Amino acid sequence: MARHGAELLPEVAAPLRGPVADYLAHIELERGLSRNTVDAYARDLSRYVLWLAGRGVGGFGEVTEEDLLAFRGDLSSAQLAASSQARIGVAVRRLHDHLLGEGQVDGDPAAALPPPRQADSLPSALTxxxxxxxxxxxxxxxxxxxxxxxxxxxxxxxxxxxxxxxxxxxxxxxxxxxxxxxxxxxxxxxxxxxxxxxxxxxxxxxxxxxxxxxxxxxxxxxxxxxxxxxxxxxxxxxxxxxxxxxxxxxxxxxxxxxxxxxxxxxxxxxxxxxxxxxxxxxxxxxxxxxxxxxxxxxxxxxxxxxxxxxxxxxx
Known part of the structure; x- marks a missing residue:
């Protein structure tokens, strides 16, 4: 997991870097996502974290709905494929939902935004x-x-x-x-x-x-x-x-x-x-x-x- 955490550049403050590294560990070790999928999440969330740091956001508790709308606008301006924008958006939404569920933040600024078009898959259960x-x-x-x-x-x-x-x-x-x-x-x-x-x-x-x-x-x-x-x-x-x-x-x-x-x-x-x-x-x-x-x-x-x-x- 250190490899995933290392992809979050060292100049990013720990209050942003640490929760993302923990989330990547969670989706690999507890949810069992493949290494390639976790690597994709790491790249997308690194982009998001660097953007937040550049905007002067010091921690996920400070992120607002306005920040997320601005980030979405910048992704669109970067002329990324619609599928890439949607994928990054899903990663960001799931990160914020996880942080709220774990009690690391008091609110989820992504909750009020329109949901991504891809539907979340249902968790699998054994008989x-x-x-x-x-x-x-x-x-x-x-x-x-x-x-x-x-x-x-x-x-x-x-x-x-x-x-x-x-x-x-x-x-x-x-x-x-x-x-x-x-x-x-x-x-x-x-x-x-x-x-x-x-x-x-x-x-x-x-x-x-x-x-x-x-x-x-x-x-x-x-x-x-x-x-x-x-x-x-x-x-x-x-x-x-x-x-x-x-x-x-x-x-x-x-x-x-x-x-x-x-x-x-x-x-x-x-x-x-x-x-x-x-x-x-x-x-x-x-x-x-x-x-x-x-x-x-x-x-x-x-x-x-x-x-x-x-x-x-x-x-």
């Missing part, structure tokens, strides 16, 4: 059977299998982002009460229930195998309490956790699975089971219910597909 197949790949008596089981159960059972999951410390877990404290971006934290399957998997990993991993090497104080450790005794990285998820998906024969797919599945299955959208919002840690409402579109789409394939008068 319950696919999730069960994914989790079944971790059955076994090897320490790394128990670690993978604990990680996958936590991701699907709590809807945690991958960065939140690998950031969990032992002190954040209460397996007796069945809760975990998750720390999102913007220093926000939330207490989320942990179901019986995840509790059992976490307990097996922590009691049976984690001590041996922890003995691998003395660690700094900030890593000593990590729940998920690598084989050298350090905190498991987001990249390594992402690889574990993809490996399990390959073994299960389920395509296009990322850690964020499990988060999408968590939310979708809750709504399909009758959970209220406000409850799902709190569990996901969304600052705005608007972000959560996309999952109602997913469940509505599922209902339409089932109707179309099942009802005799729909065919």
């Amino acid at each position: 319950v059977e696919q999730v069960e197949a994914l989790l079944a790949t971790t059955d076994g008596d090897e320490p790394v299998q128990r670690r993978s089981a604990a990680l996958l159960e936590l991701l699907y059972g709590t809807g945690a982002r991958i960065s939140e999951a690998v950031g969990v410390d032992l002190d954040d877990l209460d397996l007796v009460r069945g809760t975990v404290r998750l720390y999102g971006k913007g220093s926000r934290e939330r207490l989320v229930p942990v179901g019986s399957h995840a509790r059992a998997a976490l307990d097996a990993w922590i009691v049976r195998d984690r001590p041996r991993f922890a003995a691998g090497r003395a660690q700094a104080a900030d890593r000593a309490g990590a729940v998920f450790l690598n084989q050298r005794g350090g905190r498991l990285s987001r990249q390594s956790a992402w690889t574990l998820v993809r490996r399990a998906a390959g073994l299960a024969g389920v395509d296009d699975v990322t850690p964020h797919t499990l988060r999408h599945s968590f939310a979708t299955h809750l709504l399909e089971g009758g959970a209220g959208i406000r409850v799902v919002q709190e569990l996901l840690g969304h600052a705005s219910v608007v972000t959560t409402q996309i999952y109602t579109r997913v469940t509505a789409q599922t209902l339409r597909e089932v109707y179309a394939s099942s009802h005799p008068r729909a065919r």
Whole structure:
């Protein structure tokens, strides 16, 4: 990810450069976008950040609707292809939406602008059977299998982002009460229930195998309490956790699975089971219910597909 961050020129102030680098990490590691797609976002957002810096904007909290209209006008004046202007506009809108959702800014100046013509794709969710197949790949008596089981159960059972999951410390877990404290971006934290399957998997990993991993090497104080450790005794990285998820998906024969797919599945299955959208919002840690409402579109789409394939008068 350092490579993406380095593309944001060093003369740009950190309050502009840092949030963009974090966003690029988010779309690659948590949403699982391809390297080429992330590179395209990096180029487009570098252009935007340099433009903001040249306009004297010191941070994203200072950006106004007027700024965005001016930026759009400059793109048009530069005689960029309409498709390029639309692509850059999508990148900028999604960045601002992400910053608002993570609580890094108080408002979204892009929200009042006309939306781009390209429609956002719906988040993909696995079926319950696919999730069960994914989790079944971790059955076994090897320490790394128990670690993978604990990680996958936590991701699907709590809807945690991958960065939140690998950031969990032992002190954040209460397996007796069945809760975990998750720390999102913007220093926000939330207490989320942990179901019986995840509790059992976490307990097996922590009691049976984690001590041996922890003995691998003395660690700094900030890593000593990590729940998920690598084989050298350090905190498991987001990249390594992402690889574990993809490996399990390959073994299960389920395509296009990322850690964020499990988060999408968590939310979708809750709504399909009758959970209220406000409850799902709190569990996901969304600052705005608007972000959560996309999952109602997913469940509505599922209902339409089932109707179309099942009802005799729909065919």
